[in-house]
Amino acid sequence: MSEIVGKKLAARPSLWNEDVEEAYRFQLAGYRDETEYLTVNSGNAVDRWPHNNYVKKLQRKDGRFYYFSRARECLEKDLPKVKLYND
C-alpha cells in the first residue's frame, strides 16, 4: 500500500458505486480527489449535476476543462484504474 501525503491508498474497486464514479472523474482530470482539487484550485467549488450530484466540470492542472456526462461514465473496464483513498 502506498502512502501519499497523509492519505492511504485503500483499495482498487471491483464494483461500481457512486464513490467510485466520483474518484474516477477526479482522477481522469489528474487529481486524487475533491480535497486535492479544492487545494489546487484555491477553493473554487466543484461544478456538479444538480439531480445526482455527479461532477460536471473540472479544470485540469494545465488550465483545460473536462466536461462529464450526467450519467455514469466509469465503465466496468475502467474500474481497475480507479484508486480509492482513506483519510
Add this chain to the structure above:
Amino acid sequence: MAAVEAEGFTIKAGMKNSKVKSPPKAGAFKERPAKPTSFRKFYDRGDFPIALEHDTKGNKIAWKVEIEKLDYHHYLPLFFDGMCETTHPYEFFARQGVHDMLEHGGSKILPVIPQLIIPIKNALHTRNPRVICTTLKVLQHLVVSAEMVGEAMVPYYRQILPILNIYKNKNLNIGDGIDYSQQQGRG
C-alpha cells in the same frame, strides 16, 4: 431462334425473340462521399478551442475555454458539419464535441437549430451507414438537450425524414459488427 437482349422501351424490345434487360439500379443506397468539410479545415488550422491530444483519456475532449462561454452560433454548426467525417481524428472530435456542446449548452442550443439543419441533411445524404448512425445518435441527443428543441425541429422534417424513409426498412443485423452504443453507460 436465339433470344436477343434488348434495353427496355426500345423497338428491339418489341421483337418476339427479344429478352428485355432489367432496368439499371437507381442507387438509392449508394454512398455519396461528402465534400471536404469546414470542420476539417478549422481543425487542421487549430481554430477550435480544444486541445489536440492524441492520448485522449476516457474519450474526452480537453476544452481550452469553458463550453458555457463559447459562441454557439459559430461553433455548434461547425461541429455538426464534422459529422460527415469518417476518419480519425476528425470523426472523434466532431462527435464528442457535438455531444459535449449539447450536454452543456442549455438555452443556447434552441436559437442555433436553423443552422444545424444543413449539416444534418448533408450527413444523412452521404448514405454512409456509419455516418447515419452517428447522426441519429446526435439527433436523439439534440431533441432532449433543451426545452422546445424537439418542437423547433418540426418545420425541418422535410429535410430530414426522406433519407430516414429510405432506410426505415433496413433492419438486417450488422453481422459481426459491434454496436458500441450498446455498452453500459454510453449514450
